[in-house]
Amino acid sequence: MKVRTLPVAEPRFVRRFLRLTAARHRGELGKVLALYGAAVSSGLVGPWLLGSLVEDLRHGTTTGHVTVVIAALTGFILLQTFLTRIAFRAAGRLAATVQGEIREKFVDDVLDLPIATVESADDGDLVTRASQDSETLRRTMQLAVPQVTEALVWIVLGIVALLVVSPLLSVALLIILPPLYAVNRWFLARAREGFLREAAASSGITDGLDATIQGAATVESHRLEKDRVLRAEQATDTWYETMRYTLRLRTVLYSTEEFLYTLPLAVALLLGGYAYSEGWVGIAEVTAATLYILQLMFPFETLLDWVGTLQQGSASLGRLLGVSAGAGGEDAGKEAPVGAQASxxxxxxxxVDLSVRDLRFAYEDGPQVLHGIDLSIGRGxxxxxxxxxxxxxxxxxxxxxxxYAPQGGEVRLGGVALxxxxxxxxxxxxxxxxxxxxxxxxxxxxxxxxxxxxxxxxxxxxxxxxxxxxxxxxxxxxxxxxxxxxxxxxxxxxxxxxxxxxxxxxxxxxxxxxxxxxxxxxxxxxxxxxxxxxxxxxxxxxxxxxxxxxxxxxxxxxxxxxxxxxxxxxxxxxxxxxxxxxxxxxxxxxxxxxxxxx
Missing domain, CATH: 3.40.50.300 (P-loop containing nucleotide triphosphate hydrolases)
Known part of the structure; x- marks a missing residue:
């Protein structure tokens, strides 16, 4: 059974919306990035201190020096924890603010929708967007986005620190970037459509259940229980197949990335040991570079954990913004053209008078209902x-x-086309x-x-x-x-x-x-x-x-x-x-x- 849904915003429309939102909140966003940058920088001091300490111990040092280094390391760890907490809360507040704006926009767009547009979609579609898609977006904005933001800052600054410490040992990390890029590109090319189909199938389940509940008396009086159960099973089977598809995508992505994440540390140890034996790098560089690579595995793991949620959130955002597309696409919410306002x-x-000229209309896939109606209705x-x-x-x-919008002819109010x-x-x-x-x-x-x-x-x-x-x-x-x-x-x-x-x-x-x-x-x-x-x-x-x-x-x-x-x-x-x-x-x-x- 085909599910009739409202439009879904195109990816470029979603990206444009996010760019405009980021520009509107550039101050708060800059504060969040600065806090995460400071937190990550505090965390990146640790491997450098430990590498220097190992080098000092190799050549001999005092207990006091070791104590000072450990105290400094502890201080930076505490500072990192403190700054990360503040950054996460700031990111959460920003995410909640943006989510609230999106929900308000969704409500405004729904209220602006022509009744004909609403009637063209199944009831379950709008209900699912208002409930399930809204909840998915909430989880994405308040949980995934802050953690992914922190992970990206870690990765960028961590790679910079690794390159500064030892360009040679950076090869251990860089060798996994091409296959990581390839598998993520493969996943992203398929995930959005898959999650949209899954959401549409979920709308079908909601619509069927709603119809059964609303028409319970009719179902009982006409003994339609088996038919409604069969419809529910068919809708559930459709959803299950779409869910299996997205699950297969995630299985390929997760298993590939899990394998790739084990490589850099092993390569760093082997390459570091050989480079040290050849005198190309010192023990401090090997220690710091190895610890940096170990640190970088955690943000990569975070991305792995949340990339699917981000795609689900993107699909849900497209469905919420798609209501605006149904009301006029990228121009939804804007003022009417100057000519229209002037008119x-x-x-x-x-x-006020109302006039109709050559009015024609047909419902979807049906015969013409109105055939060239002309009518003029005067004021009063x-x-x-x-x-x-x-x-x-x-x-x-x-x-x-x-x-409804006519398929031929026009209706004019006070001389202006509706x-x-x-x-x-x-x-x-x-x-x-x-x-x-x-x-x-x-x-x-x-x-x-x-x-x-x-x-x-x-x-x-x-x-x-x-x-x-x-x-x-x-x-x-x-x-x-x-x-x-x-x-x-x-x-x-x-x-x-x-x-x-x-x-x-x-x-x-x-x-x-x-x-x-x-x-x-x-x-x-x-x-x-x-x-x-x-x-x-x-x-x-x-x-x-x-x-x-x-x-x-x-x-x-x-x-x-x-x-x-x-x-x-x-x-x-x-x-x-x-x-x-x-x-x-x-x-x-x-x-x-x-x-x-x-």
Whole structure:
């Protein structure tokens, strides 16, 4: 079963993001590197002191001199431990800061995603990115990155110290660098794609389990238990195969590097002994060089331990940043082009119209749903779109709201193509309210204030409450909200008071009143209410619609009767347009729908 996923950021995009992040935190990064450099330098003094002590002992020295050398060695070891601790904590703080920025960016990017993009991916993909990929990145940033940074500083300064002490004995270390480079290049060329496939397969497991849990009643009533178990097993087998692939990569890498790490010390001892016997180097150089090579094995081992985690972290970062790619690639999060911003300024609240020209759309791998629709809706006009089930009404609503992008033609708001408007600018003027609404875990006040960012703050909390109560009164929700234990401060949603479908819909419409957009698109917004409640809500809502451009998608034809204009859609085409009475007199498609409804 193919897993549908959101985009994954390309490696060059990830590298660019990391470069920009490093530049933004250059001060903290410089401090971390300086601390690690000082710690490593303290540790590199030890082999030089011991080499000199061995040479002194060979030629004869005093007990006092030995004591001084041991005391100095102990002091440098303590200094190294102290500086390493400070450096590790500084690196951890920097990593936590960057990780927090990445998480905030991920949340912002998810909220900026068009609904159509979210719907194109399986639910498990976004959940896995927010949980598993976020946790993998946390482990990489807070554990792997500080230790790898220290290891790299050790390797660079250790090789420099080795070259200074004895260029000849440095050959013992340098002979393993080419094969180390080759095996790591082989691993890195394959690991990222392997870990991405593993993450995608894990998303498939999450999506399947989520669907089974959400549809537990349906699974039980239709006896689908075996089918769901089989699907879970298939998803697990797919994940297992991808995991085996990455495991094979790591097995080759680790076993090769473990073998290579045993060579330098043996070569150093053999080469050092021979060079000393030939008089090419002294005993101090042999001792110091051997100890430096021994020291360097530990940071190499650290790299070996964490290289797989780094690749997993890189893949997870690509998946988290890929959400931004889904919202616009490398330009995600940037302001809209100057032309778009300038055009957006012309879309004033008191001068808005909506026009559609040659609009065409088809879902992925499916036939065309809309066929060249032309439509013009003037400022303040109330238009109701009707048609039989499957005619394309809801698809048209999502295209008019900018949720879906047309595959042909365009939708213009105030003379500006929707594609040219920044997302936040578009939503200031145009809002879609569908039959699917969500109550966020939190207080009723917080649910309403999601749409209240534009409200003036002069009135303080009481002034803000007045606007919220006014919105609730407009949609007829004052009664049941006043009956809640803490009214606006009552917790609703997950872990709070349960709301009926009618109350959820009223809350959604109250949010709409608070948002105060210029253009409203109502896609069967009252469909979850019983007919009596729906009529009452529609009557109370009439005052809010006054003076606005309103487009309603309706199955209940009584809601169309009071519209300024009714647009009839059949087979993805506009077949009729006019007032209720005009269309009845024509005796066409609308008259047939009305007759069936009556």
């Amino acid at each position: 957006g300024e012309r879309v004033a609240v008191d001068a 006009e109330r238009v109701t779109i009707v048609g039989p089930t499957g005619s394309g009404k809801s698809t048209l609503a999502r295209l008019l709201s900018g949720t 594609a040219e408007l920044a997302h936040h600018e578009l939503r200031r003027h145009l809002v879609l309210v569908s039959q699917e609404q969500h109550v966020f875990g939190g207080t009723l006040r917080q649910n309403l204030e999601l749409a209240a960012s534009h409200l003036p703050q002069e009135g303080g909390p009481e002034g803000g409450d007045a606007a919220l109560w006014s919105a609730l009164a407009t949609v007829g929700a004052t009664g049941w909200v006043q009956g809640l234990p803490e009214q606006l401060d009552t917790t609703v949603g997950v872990g709070g008071e349960s709301l009926t479908d009618a109350q959820v819909q009223q809350l959604a419409l109250a949010r709409l009143v608070v948002a105060d957009p210029s253009v409203l698109i109502l896609d069967e917004a009252t469909s979850r209410l019983d007919p009596g409640s729906a009529r009452e809500l529609e009557r109370s809502f009439a005052a809010v619609l006054e003076g606005r451009t309103v487009i309603s998608i309706a199955h209940r034809l009584h809601t169309a009767r009071d519209a300024d204009r009714i647009v009839v859609v059949e087979g993805g085409r506009v077949v009729e347009s006019g007032s209720h009475q005009d269309l009845l007199e024509r005796g066409g498609a609308y008259a047939r729908l009305w007759s069936s409804w009556i």
